[in-house]
Amino acid sequence: MQNALFQYLLRLGDTNLILSHRLAELCSRGPFLEEDIALTNIALDHIGQAEALLKYASEVEGRSRTEDDLAYLRNETDFRNCLLVEQPNTDFAYVIVRQFFIDVWQGLLYNALKNSKDETLAAMATRFAKETAYHYRHSGSWMVRLGQGTDESRARLERAFRDLWHYTGELFETDATEEKLSAAGIVPTSDALYPEWIAQINRVAGEAGLRLPATDYMASGGRVGMHTEHLGHLLAEMQYLQRAYPGAKW
Amino acid sequence: MNSDNRFEAFQQYIDSEEKIEPKDWMPDEYRLHNIRQISQHAHSEVIGMQPEGNWITRAPSLRAKKILLAKIQDEGGHGLYLYSAAETLGITRDELIEQLHSGKAKYSSVFNYPTLNWADIGAIGWLVDGAAVTNQLSLRRTSYGPYSRAMMRICNEESFHQRQGYEIMAKMATGTPEQHAMAQSAIDRWWWPALMMFGPHDNDSPRTSNGLRWKIKRAGNDELRQRFIDKTVPQAEVIGLKIPDPRLRWNEETQHYEIGPINWDEFHRVVRGEGPCNSQRMAHHKHWHAEGAWVREAAAAYAARHNTNPVRV
Ligand SMILES: [Fe+2]
Ligand SMILES: [Fe+2]
Numbered sequence: 001m002q003n004a005l006f007q008y009l010l011r012l013g014d015t016n017l018i019l020s021h022r023l024a025e026l027c028s029r030g031p032f033l034e035e036d037i038a039l040t041n042i043a044l045d046h047i048g049q050a051e052a053l054l055k056y057a058s059e060v061e062g063r064s065r066t067e068d069d070l071a072y073l074r075n076e077t078d079f080r081n082c083l084l085v086e087q088p089n090t091d092f093a094y095v096i097v098r099q100f101f102i103d104v105w106q107g108l109l110y111n112a113l114k115n116s117k118d119e120t121l122a123a124m125a126t127r128f129a130k131e132t133a134y135h136y137r138h139s140g141s142w143m144v145r146l147g148q149g150t151d152e153s154r155a156r157l158e159r160a161f162r163d164l165w166h167y168t169g170e171l172f173e174t175d176a177t178e179e180k181l182s183a184a185g186i187v188p189t190s191d192a193l194y195p196e197w198i199a200q201i202n203r204v205a206g207e208a209g210l211r212l213p214a215t216d217y218m219a220s221g222g223r224v225g226m227h228t229e230h231l232g233h234l235l236a237e238m239q240y241l242q243r244a245y246p247g248a249k250w
Numbered sequence: 251m252n253s254d255n256r257f258e259a260f261q262q263y264i265d266s267e268e269k270i271e272p273k274d275w276m277p278d279e280y281r282l283h284n285i286r287q288i289s290q291h292a293h294s295e296v297i298g299m300q301p302e303g304n305w306i307t308r309a310p311s312l313r314a315k316k317i318l319l320a321k322i323q324d325e326g327g328h329g330l331y332l333y334s335a336a337e338t339l340g341i342t343r344d345e346l347i348e349q350l351h352s353g354k355a356k357y358s359s360v361f362n363y364p365t366l367n368w369a370d371i372g373a374i375g376w377l378v379d380g381a382a383v384t385n386q387l388s389l390r391r392t393s394y395g396p397y398s399r400a401m402m403r404i405c406n407e408e409s410f411h412q413r414q415g416y417e418i419m420a421k422m423a424t425g426t427p428e429q430h431a432m433a434q435s436a437i438d439r440w441w442w443p444a445l446m447m448f449g450p451h452d453n454d455s456p457r458t459s460n461g462l463r464w465k466i467k468r469a470g471n472d473e474l475r476q477r478f479i480d481k482t483v484p485q486a487e488v489i490g491l492k493i494p495d496p497r498l499r500w501n502e503e504t505q506h507y508e509i510g511p512i513n514w515d516e517f518h519r520v521v522r523g524e525g526p527c528n529s530q531r532m533a534h535h536k537h538w539h540a541e542g543a544w545v546r547e548a549a550a551a552y553a554a555r556h557n558t559n560p561v562r563v
């Protein structure tokens with residue numbers, strides 16, 4: 001059970017860690033100053049969530065690896081984040097669509113985890129759910145504004161929506177790890193979140209004037225460490241100092 | 251009241267330490283002086299996000315990354331307050347950004363230097379924010395109300411940035427030999443640019459006198475610079491870093507540190523645009539401002555059609 005919980009915490013922690021990194025890349029690159037600050041705010045929330053989850057993961061693992069060791073000294077194939085969050089900031093529409101998919105999913109997930117039999121996880125989820133509600137208001141309102149804005153914003157939103165869609169299937173994969181934890185009342189299974197997720201996506205996509213892509217193809221692999229080409233570059237940059245100066249304290 | 255009397259009354263009002271508010275009458279020159287100074291200050295906060303932003307994706311721990319990101323976000327917030335303060339003088343944000351891009355408006359030259367190792371993040375907080383806060387503490391008493399209030403909000407955060415920067419420096423200076431070398435390299439490169447932040451010597455500074463008379467500026471450049479030097483030199487000693495000035499000495503009589511000559515040729519060169527990162531900083535700002543145009547247009551089009559932003563999604 002401890003190993004299943006450890007794996008599960010890595011999935012959640014890594015997803016937040018990598019997403020926060022992508023958002024942090026945008027600092028000083030926002031479309032206007034207020035939005036620059038808003039994106040940084042969201043990045044900070046996700047770093048905080050990653051830190052808490054990885055810290056708990058390290059305790060559960062019990063091998064005296066710290067949260068920083070987990071973030072900075074694991075190799076690409078040991079990362080358990082979903083592929084969606086490692087996708088690059090191609091333009092502001094990609095940033096918003098990526099965030100929106102995640103926000104809806106995390107909102108449902110954290111709400112379910114509030115009732116976890118694991119008290120630590122339940123307490124974290126209660127805190128995270130409040131942050132996610134704010135993220136969702138932000139990304140959801142941009143979905144509608146871009147969808148109903150100009151021809152260009154609509155076209156860019158459609159492209160991002162279509163390109164990122166096939167990374168959403170992974171969010172609802174349920175495997176033995178989850179089933180084991182679910183049976184113990186610790187986590188929901190991911191497939192249970194799907195009906196409400198797709199309902200919310202449909203509602204906002206409808207308001208934004210988007211149609212859901214007609215494809216069944218869904219990418220997969222994050223949970224077993226098979227990532228897209230993007231993650232290696234991201235980690236090379238993120239882990240640079242820790243790798244170049246082993247043992248130094250920062 | 252004839253116009254001479256108006257000027258006189260204005261000066262008396264200022265001399266009695268009253269604040270000038272946006273709706274009050276003010277001489278055009280006072281208005282322009284404030285626009286110039288506040289917008290330069292605002293642009294400095296915003297352009298200053300770049301050299302520190304250069305290390306966000308390589309910050310060496312989760313805690314360091316959080317602190318740095320929050321710090322840069324604070325600077326963006328300072329930029330916002332200051333743009334708002336400038337806007338009360340009858341200029342729009344678009345015009346202010348336009349002036350930045352055309353080169354009409356300046357920003358602090360210190361941000362035209364590169365951040366080359368992680369200790370530079372410490373050095374910026376400690377020295378650059380440290381110099382900025384020395385200046386800003388005195389600007390809390392500036393005569394233009396909105397500017398003064400922006401400074402009060404900003405000063406607490408700047409002092410915090412300075413402490414965080416010093417913490418990074420202390421850790422690096424007392425870390426591995428490699429880290430110590432990075433810290434020394436950082437102070438070697440940032441010390442003089444930080445001293446130049448206070449501007450030319452008062453007798454060479456054309457605008458200081460008007461600024462002082464109208465109490466926009468509350469202390470001379472040299473006085474502020476000296477305050478900063480006296481505060482900072484002992485801090486460097488505590489963590490075992492050398493100030494890169496062979497002429498630096500303590501004057502027992504004046505109870506102040508004396509420094510060697512400042513390289514004003516370099517200062518003027520960088521102000522003119524010939525610093526290591528001038529064109530890079532400006533190109534970055536222009537590029538991302540242009541990249542964001544379609545987003546701003548979409549938001550404006552949506553708002554125009556709905557008379558509001560979507561509240562419920
Ligand atoms: Fe600032
Ligand atoms: Fe600051």
